[in-house]
Amino acid sequence: MSPMNQGEWGMACGIPQGQHGCVTLAHGEGGRVSRALIRDRIIAKLQERSVQLLFDAADVGAFAENIAVTTDSYVVSPIFFAGGDIGSLAVYGTVNDLAMAGATPMFLTLALILEEGFPLETLDRVIDSVARSALECDVKIVAGDTKVVPKGAADGVFINTTGIGRFQQPRMPGSRQITPGDSLIFSASIARHGLAILDARESFGFSPSPATDSGPLHQIAEALRIGLGCELRSMRDATRGGVAAVLHEWAEDCGHAMWIDEAAVPLSASTRGICELLGLDPLFIANEGTFVAAVAPNRCSEALAILHRFSRSREACKVGEVRNRVVSPVVVRRVVGFDQPLDEPLGAMLPRIC
Amino acid sequence: MSPMNQGEWGMACGIPQGQHGCVTLAHGEGGRVSRALIRDRIIAKLQERSVQLLFDAADVGAFAENIAVTTDSYVVSPIFFAGGDIGSLAVYGTVNDLAMAGATPMFLTLALILEEGFPLETLDRVIDSVARSALECDVKIVAGDTKVVPKGAADGVFINTTGIGRFQQPRMPGSRQITPGDSLIFSASIARHGLAILDARESFGFSPSPATDSGPLHQIAEALRIGLGCELRSMRDATRGGVAAVLHEWAEDCGHAMWIDEAAVPLSASTRGICELLGLDPLFIANEGTFVAAVAPNRCSEALAILHRFSRSREACKVGEVRNRVVSPVVVRRVVGFDQPLDEPLGAMLPRIC
Numbered sequence: 001m002s003p004m005n006q007g008e009w010g011m012a013c014g015i016p017q018g019q020h021g022c023v024t025l026a027h028g029e030g031g032r033v034s035r036a037l038i039r040d041r042i043i044a045k046l047q048e049r050s051v052q053l054l055f056d057a058a059d060v061g062a063f064a065e066n067i068a069v070t071t072d073s074y075v076v077s078p079i080f081f082a083g084g085d086i087g088s089l090a091v092y093g094t095v096n097d098l099a100m101a102g103a104t105p106m107f108l109t110l111a112l113i114l115e116e117g118f119p120l121e122t123l124d125r126v127i128d129s130v131a132r133s134a135l136e137c138d139v140k141i142v143a144g145d146t147k148v149v150p151k152g153a154a155d156g157v158f159i160n161t162t163g164i165g166r167f168q169q170p171r172m173p174g175s176r177q178i179t180p181g182d183s184l185i186f187s188a189s190i191a192r193h194g195l196a197i198l199d200a201r202e203s204f205g206f207s208p209s210p211a212t213d214s215g216p217l218h219q220i221a222e223a224l225r226i227g228l229g230c231e232l233r234s235m236r237d238a239t240r241g242g243v244a245a246v247l248h249e250w251a252e253d254c255g256h257a258m259w260i261d262e263a264a265v266p267l268s269a270s271t272r273g274i275c276e277l278l279g280l281d282p283l284f285i286a287n288e289g290t291f292v293a294a295v296a297p298n299r300c301s302e303a304l305a306i307l308h309r310f311s312r313s314r315e316a317c318k319v320g321e322v323r324n325r326v327v328s329p330v331v332v333r334r335v336v337g338f339d340q341p342l343d344e345p346l347g348a349m350l351p352r353i354c
Numbered sequence: 355m356s357p358m359n360q361g362e363w364g365m366a367c368g369i370p371q372g373q374h375g376c377v378t379l380a381h382g383e384g385g386r387v388s389r390a391l392i393r394d395r396i397i398a399k400l401q402e403r404s405v406q407l408l409f410d411a412a413d414v415g416a417f418a419e420n421i422a423v424t425t426d427s428y429v430v431s432p433i434f435f436a437g438g439d440i441g442s443l444a445v446y447g448t449v450n451d452l453a454m455a456g457a458t459p460m461f462l463t464l465a466l467i468l469e470e471g472f473p474l475e476t477l478d479r480v481i482d483s484v485a486r487s488a489l490e491c492d493v494k495i496v497a498g499d500t501k502v503v504p505k506g507a508a509d510g511v512f513i514n515t516t517g518i519g520r521f522q523q524p525r526m527p528g529s530r531q532i533t534p535g536d537s538l539i540f541s542a543s544i545a546r547h548g549l550a551i552l553d554a555r556e557s558f559g560f561s562p563s564p565a566t567d568s569g570p571l572h573q574i575a576e577a578l579r580i581g582l583g584c585e586l587r588s589m590r591d592a593t594r595g596g597v598a599a600v601l602h603e604w605a606e607d608c609g610h611a612m613w614i615d616e617a618a619v620p621l622s623a624s625t626r627g628i629c630e631l632l633g634l635d636p637l638f639i640a641n642e643g644t645f646v647a648a649v650a651p652n653r654c655s656e657a658l659a660i661l662h663r664f665s666r667s668r669e670a671c672k673v674g675e676v677r678n679r680v681v682s683p684v685v686v687r688r689v690v691g692f693d694q695p696l697d698e699p700l701g702a703m704l705p706r707i708c
Contacts, residue, residue: 023472028502038500041477046485046495071463071516073495077507109425109516112396113467118377123395131400141400143425143516146392148382150705153431153509162425162463162497162516182676351504 030240031345061195064166068103069243070094073160077352079126081200082119083192083211086159087129089288089354092216093239095137095165099221099233100291102172103165105137111145111160119157126157138217139163149233153262168225175294182233182322183300184195184258187220187313188290190243191282195274197353206274213312215289220310224293231296238292241345242284244330246292248344251329260320260342261333281334284345286353294322367418383698384594384601405669414577420521421458425446427514431706432518433480435554437546437565440513441483443642446570447708448517453575454589454645456526459491465499465514472510480511491570493517523598528587529588529607536587536676537654538612541574541667542567542644543620544597550627550706554582559621560628567666568644574664578647581660585650593708595699598684600646602698605683606677614674614696615687637686638699640707 043107072094079086091108098105110130114123134141142164195210198341217237224232236246243265247258267282275282289312295303300318308317323331374702380387426448433440445462452459465483466479488495496518549564571591576588590600597619601612621636643666649657654672661670677685682695 006440021474023468023477023502025470025502025504029498034500039475042464042481042498042500045478045481046488069461069463069497069518071465071466071514072499073467073501073514075467075501075503075507077503104546107423110396110426111425111514111516113427113429113512114377114382116377116379119374119378120395123377124399127396127399134400143423144390144392144396145426145514146382146396147427147429148377148378148379148705149429149509150505153429153706154512155503155507158508158512160425160427160465160499160514160516162465164423164512166519210690235462270459297578351502352507 020212024352026346029345029351030245033346036054066169068098068101068165068167069162070097070101071160072097073158073238074354075158075352076197076354077155078200079156081212082196082209083128084196084214084288085126086157087126088133089214090159090161091130091133091137091139092214093288093354094161095139096217096237096289098163098165101167102221102235103167103265105139105163105165105218107142107164108134108139109143109162110141112147113154113158114146114148115154115156116151117147123157133216134292137218160240168222168232170225172225172235173230173233175236175250178233178250178256178294178322179255179321180256180324181297182294183297183303183318184260184320185292185293185295185303185307185316186243186266186319187293187307187316189268189315190238190287190290191267191269191271191275191285192284192290193288194242194350194353195271200349206270208270210271210274213287213289215291217291219314220307220313223306223309224303228299228303230297231299232303233294233296235291235293238287240286242282243292244283244288244342244343247330247342250294251325254322255325257323257325257328258320258330259323259333262335263333264317264319266315266317283342286350288354292294297321324342379705380700383699383705384599387700392619395538399575406619410687420523422452422455422519422521423516424451424455425514425516426451427512428708429512429706430551430708431509432554433510435566436563436643437548438568439480439483440511442487443568443708444513444515445484445487445491445493445581446568448515449493450571450591450643452517452519453572454591455521456575456579456589457521458576459519459572461496461518462488463497463516464495466501467508467512467637468500468502468509469508470502470505473512477511487570491572504610524584525588526579527584527587527589529590529604532587532604532608532610532648532676534676534678535651536648537651537657537672538614538674538676539647539649539654539657539661539670539672540597540620540644540673541647541661543622543669544592544641544644545621545629545639546644546705547642548639548704549625552704560624561623564617564625564628567641567643569666571643571645571666574661574667577660577663578657580659582649582653586655586657587648587650589645589647592641592644593641594642595644596636598696599699601684601696604648605679608676609679611677611679611682612674612684613677614689616689617687617701618671618673620669620671637696640704642708651675
């Protein structure tokens, strides 16, 4: 799907800004519509009431003693897919939110909403996966909750994990400090999670079947932070809305332009093939263990050397740089050779991918 | 419903212990079946994997620097009912979990799962209610998340709130320290929340319509803690499973017997009437702003004096005492004059009450 198609598809479906007065799938997909809902109908209303809000665009808040907090609900469908499942996703996703904010993950809470009739054996598999991933990430599960709703009132299992971590010192500058000249790095080949979900759901039967990149990023993030200090400006895992969503958020935060070279984007041959077949733009497809980093230009090769020490980021490469903004906030040099503005993901390309 | 009926009803519906290999509504209702699921299929499996678990039976964990954490998902249906709604319930419920554990509530996270087609205007009402209650409880909302699932994959809105608080010093002794002789206090008239939900759902049209007791308990709890110190043994809001569930958990924790006098239980005339009409035992019906306290006998009148200062607990009274256990863990002296063992709530009397 080209960026224009993505926008048009959204328009055609009547997605924009909830003009029908109802929640649409687009409201949950991490794009512009999603952000508008959160900004205008949730954050604004809470602030109106003088509720003190501490969360920024990354949904991570800081309070006393450098504690970082993040929360996420996981509603992925199907719950098992090549390379992962809802249990590990719920642990890695929340651990990664903390890691990307420059915090060391410490504690998780685990809340399950189960549909009546959900097989206990399947529940066991999910909990096993939660346990295995929590151990791998060295996070403790400190509180839990289980609710059951009647058949038809939910779909199998939904999981909420809330993560608590400790910000490392010195604090990472953050996306507002991204500066023209900074290098943009993708940590691994992109678009694997979204295609794994799509294939598991639609049974396309691709061979090899695309597997998710879902996995923990806390060690990689810590190594980068320690290695680069304040010259690591910002990191963000490219989940809903793909790398396009991250680049757009950063462009909005810092006011500059994000420029990337499509030819430099790490992409496996099979991902490329599937995307071409289905007419999808991999820049918009969700990842769950791949992130974007902005680093000072003189530290880019050092950042890559650090990333290459970890198997999960051994394909990391520089894909572009931050430039002064002329018109478009995000620009991609397409393989054919010309620069093209990259649309902000508007809404749902694939619902329930995480 | 008499205690025996409660048990039989559960048995007749094939609820016990998930013998059909599937999740049943009973698994979510806070009774024995619920506790078995959590103990055997979640906590045990997490521990097997050496995941360090810090949560106790109250789902509240403590870690460094006296931080308390609790998580709860709210799936109540309908989402608006006399005296409350899912938004305020999600704030008060989590605030109360912290307060009952002897902690001062500080921060909440807010995660929404919305069903496609949910009216934005209804969302606004829910968020307004969250904002109002957070302000009332003086808690900050530090992180948020919004997911949307396709129509039919959820029912309107589900809310998860995770609460973070600070344990007050000296720490409350807790339910394991409950001692024979201790007085048992109910903070207010019971069974109001469950009946409010039942009436809103089934449109019985009772007049006056029963209203929930849902409301914040943090100030009352703090006053009791400060006033009584370590002679306040334990507090617990009597949510799913009603006061019967709390008394059974405490009996299991401390090994003694909980004895209450039915004639002393605070109960409004209209609640009593509805319960008699429907054949329900109010001891098993959920509350959302009413708690049970165990206090040293010589401090009971002081505890009541403190409770009577607050409008929410002006009907507080001593309902019984802790005794040496003979056979039954929980005994109720029925109005007719004889002592009767009180069954542990087994499973779902009313699904989706919180």
